[in-house]
Amino acid sequence: MPYRSLTSDIGVRFSEANTLLNMIKANENSVIPPATEQIEHKILKGLFYISLYACIEYTFNQLTIQTLTLIKEKSVPYNHFDTKFLTIALSSNLQSVRDCNSKSFLEKASDMFYLTESTSVANFDETFINKYLQNVWGKSFNQLTKTFGISNFPITPREITIFNEIVDNRNIVGHGRDLAQTIGSSPKYTDLKSKYDTVFDTINRYISHYESYYTNKEYIKTSSRTSY
Template sequence: MGLDLPKGQITDRFREVRMFLSFIKTQESMDVPPVDSIEVKILRGLYYVQLYGALEQSLNDAAESFLQALSELKLCNNDFSLAILPTVMNSHFKSLSEVQGQKRWKKRVDFISAIANGDLSKIENTVFSPLFQSSEVEVISNVMSYIGINSDPLRESEDRFYVDEVVQKRHQVAHGRVSPVIVGSRGRSDDLEFRLEAVWRIVELVIEMLDEHFKSLSFLTQDAKRKLTDQ
């Protein structure tokens, strides 16, 4: 059982980032030592915005595809393992937090009943979009854990420091806290390329983790896994 992830779309998005980086390289000073123009520094600063956009949207695309695939299995809440229930039953958790007083107790009863009675799951495939609006590796790791994936490979990756740097610099530029000239003065195209490769490896790792998780059906109980594989 495979997972149809939008790998081609993600690859195309990063290809555009590489094209922008190639253009920046052509505009950089060849002098020794180099004396880059303000325009080039601005481009390098804005590059972090594009690179981060590719990261965030690719994570959203991959996560939404995974959750959509889960939804299409048309399983019941009690078919899922405990580790992924916070995600599968997100709408129920929201309902619990939105009511007060005696109504809250009824919502709690409804919540337990939705598990015990085998209600059909209603999975929201965009549930992680708000979290990915600041896609540090810690956030990405947390999201993986919310669907029952061991996120240690992400947390232990040497690339996490460069990815977090991209996130921070993007926020500085996009929110106007730091001028793109200043950000673009700290490093040249070789440094930008190094960070691009780090971001790409993290995205590839997430895709690999989601793909393997779906194939293994480890998000299901043993009974549900047997029923699904016997179909």
């Protein structure tokens, strides 16, 4: 199970968020009408969005690094990679073409396409995708699978909406656009627990989606897979 350690590390992050969620539940149960909810309780619920979002971003960052590290360890030559994986395999060349001046553009562009037929072992930076990962929205799941050349990840409109809400609220609190107590004034424990469960389930399915991709060697041309 090449992703077992990663799943365990991500589980630790979710465990921390779940501890916060249990505190929110205890706080809510301690309020006996007609008493009103204390400000500290609202602040904690606002900060919960930051904790839960941290689990999401950590998963995306580590999942990309782990997958690319495993693939790189296979020592696959450029000409064995499936065409859809070349976005990653040729990433440094793409950046070179992007940054070059007009005098060297044609040569660098030609070099890049010739490289797709090369028998040299591919060399790419396992962390380069993370430079482009910032806020992880609902749409980010299949933007990332497209970069890898992975089949679409099944995510529902409801799940997308929940991820977008978490990012929005995290940004509002984290960037100081509003008070944590304001964001935490509306949701109840059951609302936050539902969001937590949805995120946890979706993230675990997403990891399995990548594990299947790696195990089935979908990043390699069908005709070359038996060599690996």
